[in-house]
Amino acid sequence: MIRVLLADDQAMVRGALATVLGLEADIEVVGQVGNGDEVVAAAKETAPDVALLDVQMPGMDGLTAAAELKTALPACRVIICTTFGRPGYLARAMAAGAAGFVVKDAPPEQLVEAVRRVHSGLRVVDPALAAESLATGTSPLTARERDVLSAAKDGSTVADIAKSLFLSDGTVRNHLSSAIGKTGARTRAEAVRLSEERGWL
Secondary structure (H helix, E strand, C coil): CEEEEEECCCHHHHHHHHHHHHCCCCEEEEEEECCHHHHHHHHHHHCCCEEEECCCCCCCCHHHHHHHHHHHCCCCEEEEEECCCCHHHHHHHHHCCCCEEEECCCCHHHHHHHHHHHHCCCCEECHHHHHHHHHHCCCCCCHHHHHHHHHHCCCCCHHHHHHHHCCCHHHHHHHHHHHHHHHCCCCHHHHHHHHHHCCCC
16 A cells, blocks of 8 residues: 655645545555645654655745655655646756656546656656756756745845845845846846746745
8 A cells, every 4th residue: 555645735636636546446645734834744643655745835845845854754755746847846856855746737647657656666757847847957046046036026125135034235136136147037026937937946
């Protein structure tokens, strides 16, 4: 029996995934959470073989949760299952230790097969996303540039970003300028939008 933990902030999606997986004789859904901050605790409690994580959740995002889960329970294999099939997400998921990356609009039988394959030790990656990821390349942004752009998403001022990240105003301006140049954007709002579309944030 393959024990599966589901993490998705949308209750309807989470329920549908649980139903689809629950129809299989060799798969048992042992836990469900709707917040990224709950993933590691739920995994420690339920001891899943495979964790199916959404990327965008309240609290900790699925990519960060995947990395923490690999540290806390190395035997648990992680599949990122998301609506957002962005190339940058694929690279970040693999760097976080995920063994699979599938998009939610794939047929149910592909998801079931992905769980089985990942459980058996293989990697599973959506082929269209893999091709797009190769064409797009990896994120040119440094970790600090990602932090600064993420903080700028809500239109915060340079001073607000600096205060929240414990940086000087000049350092924030430098990181924003660098990120704008690397993304080919004209403004920081455009740099945020382009980085999100490419899965770099």
